[in-house]
Amino acid sequence: MNKEIKFYKYQGAGNDFVLIDNRNLAFNAADNDLIKQLCDRRFGIGGDGLMLLQDTKNFDFEMLYYNADGREGTMCGNGGRCLVAFARDLDIIQTNTAFLAVDGPHEAEIHDNQVNLGMIPVTEYQMDGEAYVLNTGSPHYVQFVDNLNQINMFKEGYAIRNNATYAEKGINVNFIEKEGEGYFVRTFERGVEDETYACGTGAVASAMSVALKEGRDGDFNIPIRVLGGQLYVSFHKAGNSFSKVFLTGPAIQVFKGSITL
Known part of the structure; x- marks a missing residue:
């Protein structure tokens, strides 16, 4: 049976993403071929990646990020900023937030369309x-x-x-x-x-x-x-x-x- 999924397209300094509110878990995050198709600029919506916003304990939301090749990715900074704006637009947050990503917790604040996103500390190179x-x-x-x-x-x-x-x-x-x-x-x-x-x-x-x-x-x-x-x-x-x-x-x-x- 076909089902209809709502999606949103956001961009952060030209880094563009397909965003889906998956708090109801209706989107199958394990379907890598589908994610790849949705990110395709000719045969899908088009984007550098796809993100799911989901519920999680102790945080406002969880960020799941997938590369355009359909595979789950590591942290995406511009994606994180876009997901913060998405959460604000969904009325999940207002100005400040704490959310969970693949590399751990992140804090952020948003004013108009500017997002200030806390990133992980770095201790070696x-x-x-x-x-x-x-x-x-x-x-x-x-x-x-x-x-x-x-x-x-x-x-x-x-x-x-x-x-x-x-x-x-x-x-x-x-x-x-x-x-x-x-x-x-x-x-x-x-x-x-x-x-x-x-x-x-x-x-x-x-x-x-x-x-x-x-x-x-x-x-x-x-x-x-x-x-x-x-x-x-x-x-x-x-x-x-x-x-x-x-x-x-x-x-x-x-x-x-x-x-x-």
Whole structure:
């Protein structure tokens, strides 16, 4: 028997997602082929990923995130911000929230269409040549360049994501360039297997890499421009440890509809 599912489309700095209110558990989260189809830009709704908002104990809601390839993903920062806006629009929350994601609890606040999302602390990083490798809820490779507009992101990102070091589990590949008072970042995302207009955990990893490269401790608030807009990353750095990590940027409903499954 066919059933109709309501869906919502949100975007955060160009990172777009299919969102479903699954508090009634009517959507089958185990159907990876269906999720992949819904994220397909030609044969489905289209999105960089799909998220389910579900009930959970001790938190306002739970975030379940799936990559565009249909498989459950690691933390998505821009997705988290969009789900906070979705929860506000559903009247689940007002301004402040605490929710549960795959990498643990998150706090956030929303004002109009701007969401300030708390991210996990980071206590270690590695170097791969001159590139920084960090896990900010998802694994990221960050390389500083001075020709970002000329880089073939699919070719270069694909090569790193699929090299002998990262091929098995995959990694998100970021290139970062100084730009005025802030930085410009472009990201090749695993799961999407292409460049996206924004990546929240990638923006966080890139900002942390700036602080590591500069070798400075203290409080940081770093503007990160992405293809889809402007993000801001703030944190406190002490040695190799980052705490009080926040990702700030827009989260906007694009449209809503229903689809028969």
